[in-house]
Ligand code: NAD
């Protein structure tokens with residue numbers, strides 16, 4: 166019996182595959198490599214010593230996807246595959262809706278057809294929109310501000326409706342906060358295509374001298390130092406949450422939602438300072454204007470995940486910065502040779 170990992174060649178998927186393989190699970194990975202390289206899968210093998218069965222398949226191609234089901238005995242799915250750049254989703258909404266929604270519909274049709282009605286889905290804290298307060302619990306009102314976020318919220322609703330129509334389903338929705346860091350080997354990590362949009366990959370490239378200066382997007386937010394506060398979580402901790410979620414899904418049916426964060430909020434300037442202290446590298450920065458759509462503070466109350474899944478983040482911000490720098494300095498051009 167195998168677990169289907171969609172988007173397994175990507176940043177979070179590759180880290181999750183390491184954890185699942187090390188726990189002795191049999192995996193089948195599908196990815197269209199639209200935002201990743203096959204090298205990440207070779208690195209997963211290098212870390213774990215285990216072979217990964219890989220299909221270069223697009224979830225939009227339901228026939229090719231069905232072949233994967235016919236050739237393997239799939240019993241559950243961890244669904245990472247999707248496009249994730251907020252800015253791009255605003256300029257190419259149809260691409261995002263089509264890829265993320267249709268891809269998920271195809272996947273669910275086949276999971277249903279082949280009686281593998283167990284799914285762990287990668288949602289995002291973005292579904293909380295602009296939260297009225299922090300920390301955020303799972304019962305906060307949901308809203309979104311961009312097409313990317315809409316696709317996450319729609320998929321959450323689709324999965325809920327699916328369960329309502331067929332109670333054999335087991336759906337675990339993980340709402341990630343801000344994943345950063347890398348596996349301690351330095352063999353896998355985040356590999357943004359162009360200029361990084363997110364804070365940590367940008368900081369890493371400035372620390373390494375690849376980019377001159379970080380622009381801090383505003384210092385007039387309602388936070389302790391005026392810069393935006395987020396809940397950064399080590400990608401390995403996040404990866405482990407999927408193992409716990411799947412274990413739970415094997416025992417119960419239903420739909421459950423979990424915040425996956427540390428419960429601690431750090432500002433942009435806190436992160437810059439922590440990065441410098443953890444690595445000894447200099448992170449030059451200047452204060453720039455606000456980035457449209459950004460919010461003051463966003464951090465989780467992760468107690469539900471602890472109570473129900475027995476999952477809790479183990480790594481701190483220093484670990485995250487060290488591991489990010491280790492990956493970036495060993496792979497200054499990501500997976501590119
Ligand atoms: P990523 O881009 O590194 O990985 C996603 C993978 O999915 C890529 O390898 C890509 O090639 C693949 N993919 C995309 N569309 C596909 C399709 N139609 N068919 C097959 N493969 C496809 O992103 P990530 O950071 O690893 O994120 C994984 C998931 O977690 C995504 O769904 C993302 O929206 C969600 N998420 C990420 C973050 C974050 O900060 N990284 C935060 C919250 C939620």
Ligand code: UD1
Nearest residue numbers: 251289291362363364365367380381382393395433458459
């Ligand atoms: C962003 C997305 C969110 C997505 C998440 C993970 C937006 C508005 N939100 O979250 O939907 O789920 O990524 O992919 O894009 N910052 C700087 N300078 C930079 C980059 C970021 O100061 O060069 C600041 C931001 O203003 C923010 C913090 O750093 O306060 C974190 O930003 P980022 O890493 O982009 O994550 P989010 O905005 O939280």
